[in-house]
Amino acid sequence: MISTFLSYNLVTRDMKASLNRVAADTNVSRDAKYYEENIGKVTSVKEFMDDYRLYSYAMKAHGLEDMTYAKAFMQKVLESDLSDENSYANKLTDDRYRNFAAAFNFTPDTADVQSDAQEEDTIGLYKQSLADEATSVADETAYYKDTITRISSVDDLLGNTRLKNYVLDAFDIEKDHYSNDYLRSILTSDLSDPASVANQTGKSNFKAMAAAFSFDASGNMTGSAVQTDEQQHTVIQAYTFNVPSYTIPAAAEMNKEYFEEQIKNITSVDQLTSDSRLFSIVKTALGLDQYTLKSTFSNIVTSDLSDPNNYAKTFGGAQYVQIAQMFNFQTDGTVASGEFAMTDDNIKAITNKYMSTYDDQDQATLSDLTDYYSSNMKRVESVDELISNKKIHDMVLKAYGFGEDEISDSELRKILTSDLSDPASFANKAKDDRFVKLARDFNFDTKGDASAPLLAQSEAAITSTAKDYIVAKTKFADAKEKDQIKKDAEAESKYYQETITKTTSVSELLSDSRMVNFILEAKGIDPKSVTTEDLKNMFASDLDDPKSFVNQQPDERFAELVASFNFDQDGQLTRDTLGTIQQRGAVKETQDLYLHQSLEQEQGDDDPGVRLALYFERMAPTITSAYDILGDNALLEVFRTAYNLPAEISSMDIDKQAALVKKTMKLEDLDDPEKLRKFVQRFIAMYDLQNDDGSSNAAVSVLSGTGGSISADTLLTLSQLNTGG
Numbered sequence: 001m002i003s004t005f006l007s008y009n010l011v012t013r014d015m016k017a018s019l020n021r022v023a024a025d026t027n028v029s030r031d032a033k034y035y036e037e038n039i040g041k042v043t044s045v046k047e048f049m050d051d052y053r054l055y056s057y058a059m060k061a062h063g064l065e066d067m068t069y070a071k072a073f074m075q076k077v078l079e080s081d082l083s084d085e086n087s088y089a090n091k092l093t094d095d096r097y098r099n100f101a102a103a104f105n106f107t108p109d110t111a112d113v114q115s116d117a118q119e120e121d122t123i124g125l126y127k128q129s130l131a132d133e134a135t136s137v138a139d140e141t142a143y144y145k146d147t148i149t150r151i152s153s154v155d156d157l158l159g160n161t162r163l164k165n166y167v168l169d170a171f172d173i174e175k176d177h178y179s180n181d182y183l184r185s186i187l188t189s190d191l192s193d194p195a196s197v198a199n200q201t202g203k204s205n206f207k208a209m210a211a212a213f214s215f216d217a218s219g220n221m222t223g224s225a226v227q228t229d230e231q232q233h234t235v236i237q238a239y240t241f242n243v244p245s246y247t248i249p250a251a252a253e254m255n256k257e258y259f260e261e262q263i264k265n266i267t268s269v270d271q272l273t274s275d276s277r278l279f280s281i282v283k284t285a286l287g288l289d290q291y292t293l294k295s296t297f298s299n300i301v302t303s304d305l306s307d308p309n310n311y312a313k314t315f316g317g318a319q320y321v322q323i324a325q326m327f328n329f330q331t332d333g334t335v336a337s338g339e340f341a342m343t344d345d346n347i348k349a350i351t352n353k354y355m356s357t358y359d360d361q362d363q364a365t366l367s368d369l370t371d372y373y374s375s376n377m378k379r380v381e382s383v384d385e386l387i388s389n390k391k392i393h394d395m396v397l398k399a400y401g402f403g404e405d406e407i408s409d410s411e412l413r414k415i416l417t418s419d420l421s422d423p424a425s426f427a428n429k430a431k432d433d434r435f436v437k438l439a440r441d442f443n444f445d446t447k448g449d450a451s452a453p454l455l456a457q458s459e460a461a462i463t464s465t466a467k468d469y470i471v472a473k474t475k476f477a478d479a480k481e482k483d484q485i486k487k488d489a490e491a492e493s494k495y496y497q498e499t500i501t502k503t504t505s506v507s508e509l510l511s512d513s514r515m516v517n518f519i520l521e522a523k524g525i526d527p528k529s530v531t532t533e534d535l536k537n538m539f540a541s542d543l544d545d546p547k548s549f550v551n552q553q554p555d556e557r558f559a560e561l562v563a564s565f566n567f568d569q570d571g572q573l574t575r576d577t578l579g580t581i582q583q584r585g586a587v588k589e590t591q592d593l594y595l596h597q598s599l600e601q602e603q604g605d606d607d608p609g610v611r612l613a614l615y616f617e618r619m620a621p622t623i624t625s626a627y628d629i630l631g632d633n634a635l636l637e638v639f640r641t642a643y644n645l646p647a648e649i650s651s652m653d654i655d656k657q658a659a660l661v662k663k664t665m666k667l668e669d670l671d672d673p674e675k676l677r678k679f680v681q682r683f684i685a686m687y688d689l690q691n692d693d694g695s696s697n698a699a700v701s702v703l704s705g706t707g708g709s710i711s712a713d714t715l716l717t718l719s720q721l722n723t724g725g
Contacts, residue, residue, distance in 0.1 A: 004609035004691070005684045011603060011610065012617075016554050019592075020546075022599045031057055032591055042581050045078050045106050061593035062100045077101050083463065094631070095622065103586045105460045109452035111443070113380045117502040118441045118453065123370050126399035130366070134248040140166055141236055141250075151226050154187045154219035170239035171209040188215050208238070245398075246362040255281050255358070256351050266341040269298045269333040285354035286323050290361070301327040326350065369395065383416050383448035400438045416444050421575050440504075440573075454566065454573050456503040458583045461564050466493040469522035475624035476668035492518055506539045506571030523557050524621045524671075530558075538562050540569055543588065556592045563588040609687040612638050613680050620670040626661035630654065639665070641690060642683040 011018050022028055035057045042048045049055050049071055059068045067074065077097045080089035089101040114122065144166045151157050158164050158180045168175050168183075182197075189198035189210045198210040212231045214222045227235070240251045259281045266272045273279045273294040283292055303312035303324045312320035326346045328339050335341050342350070373395055380386050387393055387409050397404070397412075407415075418427035418439045427435040445451045457465065473489040474482060496518045503509050510516060510532055517527045538558055541548035550559045564585025568574040577584040596618055604611030616638040622628070629635045640647065643664050649657060661667075669675040 002607075004607050004613070004688050005681075007603065007607045007610045008613050008680075008684050011599070011614070016556075018599060019556075019595045022595055022602065025598075028595070028598055032594065035591065035594075036587060039582050039587060040580050044581075045075055048078070048104070048106075048581060049075060057594060058100070058103070058590055060597050061590045062103065063096055063593075063597065064100060065597075074100075078104060078106055081107065082460075095628075102460065102464050103590060104581050105458065105583065105586075106581055109459045111381075111450040111452055113386070113443055113450045114377055114441065115443070115453040115455070115501055118443070119374060119377060120502075121441050122396065122399050123373065126370070126395055127366070129398050129401065130244075130246060133244040133246070134250065137240055137244055137248060137250060141239065144236065144239075145232070148227060148232060149225060152221055153226075154184050154213075154215045157187070157213075157226065158183060166239060167209065167212075167235060169243050170235050171205040171212075172242050173205060173209065184219060186210055187213055188217050188219050190217065208234075212238075246366075247358055252355060252358040256355060259351060259354070260347060263342055263347060264340055267335050269301055269329050270294075272341065273297060281354055282350070284358055284361075285350045286326075287319070287357070288323075298333060300324055301329045302331050302333050304331050381450045383413050383444050386416070386442075387412060396438070400434050400441075402434065413448065415439050416442050417446050417448050419446055419575075453501075454575055454578075456500050456509065456565055456567070456573065458566070458578070461583060461585060462497055462500055465519060465522045465564070466497055469493055469496070469518055471624060472521055472524060476671070504573055506536070506565075506567050509565075510535055510539075519561060523561050525555070525557060525561075539565070539567060539571060542569060543584070560585055560589045560592060609684060609691065612641075612687070613684055616683070617676065617680055620676050623667060623670055626658035626667065627654075629661055630657050638683050641686050642679065644686060644690075 023032065031053065034053055038051065039054060042051065042054065056065070056068050059065055059074075064074075076088045077092070078101055080087040080098075080101050082090060082098065082102055084090065089098045092098065140162075143162060147160065147163055148157075151160070151163070157167070164180075164183075165175055185197040186201070186206050187210055189196035191198060191207060191210055193199065198207050201207070212235050213226055214228065214231065215226065216222050237254055240248065240254060244251070255277070259278060262275065262278050263272075266278075272282070279294070279297070280290065282288075283290055283297075288297070299311045300316065300320050301324050303310040303320075305312065305321065305324060310324075312324040316323075326342060326349070328335055328341055328343070330336060369391065373392060376389065376392060377386075380389070380392070386396070393412075394404070397407070414426040415430075415435050415438050418425035418435070420427060420436060420439055422428065425439075427439040443451045443453045455462070470486065470489045470493055473492075474486045477485045492514070496515060499512065499515060500509075503515075516532070516535065520527045520530065538550040538553070539562055541550035541559075541562065543550065543559060543563055545551065550562050553559065562585075563577075564583070566573055566575070566577045566584075568576065582590070596614070600611045600614045600618075603614060612634055615634050619632070619635060623635070629639050636650070639645070639661065640649065645660075645664075649660065652660070665679070669679065
């Protein structure tokens with residue numbers, strides 16, 4: 001008879017080959033194919049459990065074959081909300097049930113028009129579009145200043161589309177509404193002639209445009225240039241103020257210069273308040289509401305501060321008094337002869353204040369808009385609702401770089417309902433990156449209804465990965481250090497959960513070493529054991545090809561890891577991996593578990609000791625405490641055999657049994673592959689010694705679930721223990 005030691009080594013010296021041999025078995029192959037082809041068709045717990053082939057396959061894979069009959073019990077497990085600590089599966093002390101529930105997703109991912117990450121992206125793009133306005137104004141203005149000096153006729157101007165558009169935008173004239181001939185008649189108008197075309201329009205912006213150039217009736221320049229310096233400044237200033245949707249720094253600088261020039265010419269309060277631009281600058285700098293009345297401002301700055309009951313002190317306190325002190329207006333509203341409305345120091349103070357506060361109102365408006373967007377997008381459930389909300393509609397178009405009238409509502413609807421996995425979809429066929437980016441940042445199905453976001457991992461996989469990481473980091477932590485280790489692990493988990501929802505490609509994932517280490521450690525893989533280049537090749541592998549790079553790895557956990565992400569072979573997000581009740585990664589893991597179970601059963605038919613060794617080796621990464629060993633007949637049998645301990649120890653008090661396990665072996669050694677191998681070899685050697693008489697009944701009994709090595713009292717106590725922390 002071949003020894004257990006030799007049989008074990010024959011199996012494990014090339015575990016990949018052993019598993020492939022089992023996978024090639026007719027029955028195993030047929031069941032695996034049936035599972036893979038049909039699990040994606042199931043949409044409910046009832047459908048799953050009614051299909052015995054699917055249900056029994058999964059139960060066996062997760063080591064729950066002996067519970068297949070208990071459908072009512074297992075239904076409660078599968079319907080558990082694993083995010084709820086008090087749910088049925090979470091309250092069971094046997095982690096196999098929770099792991100089984102975690103392998104499926106009978107609660108659909110939450111439909112959400114935008115995930116937090118997508119919403120953040122849209123808002124970020126909108127804010128960036130505003131920032132880009134300042135850059136665009138600077139670029140266009142530089143071009144205008146450089147080019148306009150080389151223009152000698154109205155036809156030169158109108159023939160340069162970029163220059164023409166600059167002028168039309170400056171004076172708020174619709175670019176597509178007027179022909180060059182008509183614009184030529186405006187620009188060559190004699191404004192002193194009431195019958196000229198510009199005057200006949202009755203529109204001030206047309207007259208202002210005509211006044212900004214020096215063309216004669218034939219369209220030639222009347223002097224040495226088509227514009228004087230003052231005319232050029234007028235156009236540039238108009239463009240700087242009219243084109244951006246907010247006050248940009250260049251406009252603020254112009255206002256500052258205007259204030260410094262004009263304030264010294266002010267001789268009365270009425271003169272100041274009658275200049276709407278000057279008055280607006282003052283109100284902004286002094287923190288006054290833009291709706292502040294002229295009369296109110298006049299009363300403030302003409303207050304007799306020597307009078308304890310003056311207007312400023314009575315109605316505004318220190319703020320109004322400080323404003324009054326900044327101006328030199330007398331009580332009648334005039335400036336005394338020989339004085340200026342403000343001293344140089346106060347002029348400097350007010351301009352400095354203006355430059356630091358000029359965009360406060362814009363920022364407040366932006367904050368209100370983004371708050372509105374966030375709160376209202378949570379209530380949007382269809383494309384039509386989004387399009388019908390003008391504030392959201394306009395913000396979205398601007399965020400993704402579309403002009404106000406660039407695309408119609410019907411085109412917007414087609415973009416937002418595009419299936420980006422379909423090359424023939426509207427967004428993809430448009431060959432416009434803006435279309436694809438817009439479609440990617442919203443979650444509408446092809447009918448225009450809200451759907452679940454496409455994430456790098458499903459919500460269930462993200463939660464499972466995060467939990468596995470925390471368990472891996474804390475399971476053998478010293479009591480004194482455990483709180484800090486757990487706190488650090490939870491911080492890493494939070495980072496992962498927040499970042500993975502924003503990750504849109506394999507390259508993004510692999511470029512973040514913190515993320516890479518997290519997913520590897522959560523899977524029980526030492527990050528030092530794999531290179532970034534290898535991971536790139538793994539993610540680029542065809543999971544359906546047994547000869548692909550990732551499937552050729554000795555450790556199938558790499559293939560499971562890759563399968564847990566919703567990336568295609570090009571490293572981009574895809575919905576093709578989503579499945580229904582089970583995501584691709586969970587299907588792969590279920591199939592791998594089934595192969596291991598089948599291999600262990602096959603080996604157990606010839607030598608129960610080999611099955612025990614294989615089982616212990618597979619379960620070792622899940623052992624977090626002595627109670628995990630005590631609560632599992634097979635694990636306990638391996639432990640007792642390895643250390644030649646009598647079966648009677650199971651009659652001891654449960655805490656004393658746990659103390660014995662901790663004293664006898666270092667549980668943290670189970671995370672070290674070399675130390676785990678040595679322990680398994682120790683067990684095999686002791687098993688061979690104890691079974692020289694050919695009696696393997698104890699192992700058979702343990703593996704078949706009929707062994708009585710753990711007392712009923714012990715099992716009852718274990719079922720009531722909270723061993724997770």
